[in-house]
Every structure is written in structure tokens, then in C-alpha cells.
Amino acid sequence: MRILVPFEATRPKTRLGPLLDAEERTAFARAMLCDVLAALLSAGHDPELVTTARISIPDDDRFAGEDIAGTVDDRSLSAAINDRLDAAVDTVAVVVADLALVTPATVARLVAAGDDADIAIAPGRGGGTNALVISQPDFRVDFHGVSYRDHRQAARAVDAEVSVVDSMRLSTDVDEPADLVEVLLHGEGAAASWLRDAGVELDTSGGRVGVRRTE
Amino acid sequence: MRILVPFEATRPKTRLGPLLDAEERTAFARAMLCDVLAALLSAGHDPELVTTARISIPDDDRFAGEDIAGTVDDRSLSAAINDRLDAAVDTVAVVVADLALVTPATVARLVAAGDDADIAIAPGRGGGTNALVISQPDFRVDFHGVSYRDHRQAARAVDAEVSVVDSMRLSTDVDEPADLVEVLLHGEGAAASWLRDAGVELDTSGGRVGVRRTE
Numbered sequence: 553m554r555i556l557v558p559f560e561a562t563r564p565k566t567r568l569g570p571l572l573d574a575e576e577r578t579a580f581a582r583a584m585l586c587d588v589l590a591a592l593l594s595a596g597h598d599p600e601l602v603t604t605a606r607i608s609i610p611d612d613d614r615f616a617g618e619d620i621a622g623t624v625d626d627r628s629l630s631a632a633i634n635d636r637l638d639a640a641v642d643t644v645a646v647v648v649a650d651l652a653l654v655t656p657a658t659v660a661r662l663v664a665a666g667d668d669a670d671i672a673i674a675p676g677r678g679g680g681t682n683a684l685v686i687s688q689p690d691f692r693v694d695f696h697g698v699s700y701r702d703h704r705q706a707a708r709a710v711d712a713e714v715s716v717v718d719s720m721r722l723s724t725d726v727d728e729p730a731d732l733v734e735v736l737l738h739g740e741g742a743a744a745s746w747l748r749d750a751g752v753e754l755d756t757s758g759g760r761v762g763v764r765r766t767e
Numbered sequence: 768m769r770i771l772v773p774f775e776a777t778r779p780k781t782r783l784g785p786l787l788d789a790e791e792r793t794a795f796a797r798a799m800l801c802d803v804l805a806a807l808l809s810a811g812h813d814p815e816l817v818t819t820a821r822i823s824i825p826d827d828d829r830f831a832g833e834d835i836a837g838t839v840d841d842r843s844l845s846a847a848i849n850d851r852l853d854a855a856v857d858t859v860a861v862v863v864a865d866l867a868l869v870t871p872a873t874v875a876r877l878v879a880a881g882d883d884a885d886i887a888i889a890p891g892r893g894g895g896t897n898a899l900v901i902s903q904p905d906f907r908v909d910f911h912g913v914s915y916r917d918h919r920q921a922a923r924a925v926d927a928e929v930s931v932v933d934s935m936r937l938s939t940d941v942d943e944p945a946d947l948v949e950v951l952l953h954g955e956g957a958a959a960s961w962l963r964d965a966g967v968e969l970d971t972s973g974g975r976v977g978v979r980r981t982e
Contacts, residue, residue: 658933675935677892678948679969679976698969698976700952718873720890720938733893737915754894754913761894761913 553597553663553685555645556636558629559585561605565650567728571752571765580746582610584726585649587741590614592647595659599647602632612742634692645685646693648676652735652743653721662717669715671707674722675700682725688712732763768812768878768900770860771851773844774800776820780865782943786967786980795961797825799941800864802956805829807862810874814862817847827957849907860900861908863891867950867958868936877932884930886922889937890915897940903927947978 564581565572572580585601592599593615601609601622609620625632633646643666647654665672666685674683679698686693690710694702707714724734726743735744736754755764779796780787787795800816807814808830816824816837824835840847848861858881862869880887881900889898894913901908905925909917922929939949941958950959951969970979 661933675953678945679952697971698952718876718934718936720935721933723935723938730893737894737913738890756912 553643553645553666554640555592555597555599555647556633557585557588557592557599557601557647557649558632559601559603559607559649560629561603561607565727568732571729571732571763572750576750580743580750581650582607583742583746584652586610586612586614587739587743588647588649588651588654589620590741591654591656591659593618593620595656595663597645597659597663602636629695630693633695637686637692640689643685643687645683647683648725650726651682651722651724652726652741653724653738655721655740658719658721661719662722665715665717670712671703672715672717673700673703673707674717674719676723676725680725682722683717729763733761736763768858768860768881769855770807770812770814770862771848772800772803772807772814772816772862772864773847774816774818774822774864775844776818776822780942783947786944786947786978787965791965795958795965796865797822798957798961799867801825801827801829802954802958803862803864803866803869804835805956806869806871806874808833808835810871810878812860812874812878817851844910845908848910852901852907855904858900858902860898862898863940865941866897866937866939867941867956868939868953870936870955873934873936876934877937880930880932885927886918887930887932888915888918888922889932889934891938891940895940897937898932944978948976951978 565577568577589599599620601620602625604626606624637644662674662683670688671691672685673681676682679700681699681703688710691706691712726735732752735747751766752763753766755762780792783792804814814835816835817840819841821839852859877889877898885903886906887900888896891897894915896914896918903925906921906927941950947967950962966981967978968981970977
């Protein structure tokens with residue numbers, strides 16, 4: 553299946569500023585992107601990168617030799633995706649690039665949910681939408697605001713049957729320092745390794761588990 | 768299957784203090800407990816309440832006429848559960864009482880994961896453990912600290928095969944105001960209704976989706 557992977561290339565992951573500087577945020581965001589692309593490829597799908605600015609795909613043994621399609625689109629995320637939905641003739645999926653916990657098995661569950669319904673939605677924490685599989689030709693996305701609720705309403709408006717994917721891995725997009733706890737505990741790829749190499753580790757000194765840097 | 772449901776009856780959900788007073792926190796915690804008990808019963812299992820103090824099970828049409836077993840145990844959560852594991856002769860599950868998003872289908876996934884391994888674990892956000900299915904007689908729990916990591920280690924120490932349940936619903940224990948966003952968006956039971964009746968609603972005025980009270 554064709555799976556769009558939108559990626560904010562210019563100023564990624566600004567909310568990680570308390571822990572990582574701009575260059576580090578860029579490197580970490582690319583590590584997460586690589587994990588997502590590797591999981592999609594390993595699950596047998598065709599990722600298509602949609603970036604806000606031209607980037608080079610980092611070297612990664614997991615997809616050496618694969619030809620990953622990519623286009624630059626500096627419009628809003630929703631406009632860029634909807635433009636591609638306008639032109640699509642078959643099922644299209646969207647998977648955001650900061651799902652550092654995604655695995656091939658998670659991708660398989662998402663795609664299976666899409667097989668069973670007109671629209672599959674994987675909600676993110678806090679009302680977001682982290683992945684969609686769209687087989688209904690009139691459905692369009694809007695990632696602004698409480699997009700999970702809005703996508704449910706948009707599906708109803710075009711009489712599309714919805715399947716919701718109940719996955720902690722798909723629900724965990726990585727935006728804030730607290731989200732790094734999940735990457736350290738459950739991540740199996742380049743993003744988790746990158747964090748450990750940067751000296752980011754669990755901090756269990758407070759009431760809640762957090763993260764801290766040791767270097 | 769016998770499923771232990773530990774419940775802090777004395778001062779539940781103190782971290783919801785910014786939004787709910789003590790009496791409201793007690794009522795909301797009981798609404799979540801009812802949702803968990805109803806989901807377990809509907810999935811065909813035998814919930815067994817383990818409370819820190821005597822409570823009366825609230826009236827709830829979903830389990831009218833069911834005889835829900837309950838015992839009082841004022842020791843720590845881990846000690847209370849381990850005492851019951853010491854005495855168990857068959858598989859025992861543990862499901863925490865603040866999983867306001869749990870559904871019968873989620874319970875079925877948890878139990879199925881337990882069928883496939885010696886130990887099934889459903890991680891909570893932030894390194895916690897929200898549910899376990901324990902078929903290995905030597906495994907004991909420790910809910911303190913980063914219990915997900917500790918339970919994985921404890922399973923390795925007794926050569927137990929582990930299955931991890933990848934569920935947003937099981938990963939969402941409700942402790943803090945931000946968690947109420949998930950209850951309002953994805954909850955289907957008494958807890959979500961209780962929040963709405965109390966005037967708690969989504970707040971989309973800031974950068975992240977939050978909650979606010981209107982009354």
C-alpha cells in the first residue's frame with residue numbers, strides 16, 4: 553500500500569527544546585523518521601515521504617538499496633495530504649513521522665484495520681491523529697485541533713465506516729520530554745539508540761518517571 | 768478467569784485535585800471502577816475487588832444481580848497482590864481500577880495475550896503496569912517505580928515468556944487532568960458520563976488539548 557509520511561524538515565520537534573538543542577532535535581527527528589520508514593518497508597509497503605523542505609534520506613542499513621519516493625510540499629500538513637488524496641485512485645495511508653515506537657507488526661494491524669473499514673484511524677494522545685488508512689474517495693484530512701474527533705465527524709459526513717486502531721505504539725507520537733520515557737522503555741530502533749547515545753535516560757527521582765541528561 | 772482489581776478506597780486520585788474536590792474524586796474513581804468491573808464481567812470473567820478499605824459496590828445496571836467478590840487489604844498494592852499470587856493455583860490476572868477506556872474487546876485481547884505466554888503485560892504510560900495475566904507460579908509483582916521494566920526483569924528471572932499487549936486503552940490509566948482528555952474522547956462508560964455531568968469538557972484554547980470545567 554502507498555503510505556504517505558509527512559515530515560516537518562525545517563524546525564522539527566521544538567517542544568523538545570528543554571532537553572535537546574536545534575541540531576540535536578533535527579538528528580533525533582530523522583532517527584524517528586528512519587524507524588517509521590523501516591517499519592513500513594519491513595511490513596511490505598511503499599512509504600512516500602512528504603517533506604516541508606528538501607532533505608537527504610539518512611543512511612540506514614534497514615533500507616539500503618530501497619528507492620524511497622519523496623516530494624517537497626511547503627504547504628500546511630493538511631493541504632499537502634489532501635492534494636495527494638485528490639489525485640489518488642486507490643487506498644492511501646498516512647503515518648506521521650514521529651512514531652518512534654512503531655514496528656512492522658503495528659503497521660500490519662493498521663493496514664488490517666483499513667481492510668475492514670472505509671477509514672482506519674489510529675488516535676494519538678491528546679486528541680490527535682497519528683495514522684489513517686483511507687479507502688473512501690471523498691474523505692479529506694484536517695490535522696488541526698482535536699483532529700481525532702474531527703476525522704470521526706468527517707467520516708460520518710461521507711458515510712464512511714470507521715475502524716479505530718487501539719495501539720499504544722501508534723498513539724505515542726513524540727513531542728515533549730515526557731514522551732521520551734516511552735521511547736526509552738519501548739523503542740526498538742534508531743530513535744531509542746540516539747537518545748541513549750545522547751545521554752538521555754529515565755529519571756525516577758521524582759513522583760513520576762521522567763527523563764534527564766547525564767552529559 | 769479470576770481477575771484481581773485493586774482499588775485505593777481511602778484517598779483516590781489525589782492528582783486530580785486541581786479539577787475535582789475530594790468527594791468528586793471518590794465518585795469519579797468509583798465510576799471508573801464500575802467501568803472496569805462491567806468490562807470484565809461482559810468479557811466473561813470473574814472480577815475480584817481488592818480494596819484498601821470497605822466500600823459498597825455502587826449500583827450499576829451493567830452488573831445488577833452479579834455477585835462480585837471483594838476483600839479488604841490495607842497493605843501495599845504489591846503485598847496485597849502477591850499474597851493472593853502465593854495462594855493461587857491457577858492463572859490470575861490483575862487489572863487496575865482506573866482504566867476508564869477499557870472495553871470487553873480490550874479485556875479479550877489481554878486474556879488472549881495471556882493464553883500465548885507465561886506472563887502478559889499491558890504497560891501504562893510513564894513506565895507503569897496497568898494489567899497482567901500471570902500463569903507462571905513463581906512470578907511476583909512490584910508496582911513501585913518503573914514497574915513495566917521491573918516486571919520484564921522479574922519475568923526473565925523466572926524464565927517466563929512475556930507477551931506485551933499493545934493497547935492505547937489499556938495504557939491509559941487516569942491520574943492527572945491531562946488524562947481526562949482521553950476519557951472524554953474515547954470513554955464509553957460511566958466515567959466519561961460522570962465527567963460530562965460535572966461540566967468537564969475539552970479545552971482547545973491553548974497549544975495542546977486540555978480540559979476545563981464550565982460549572
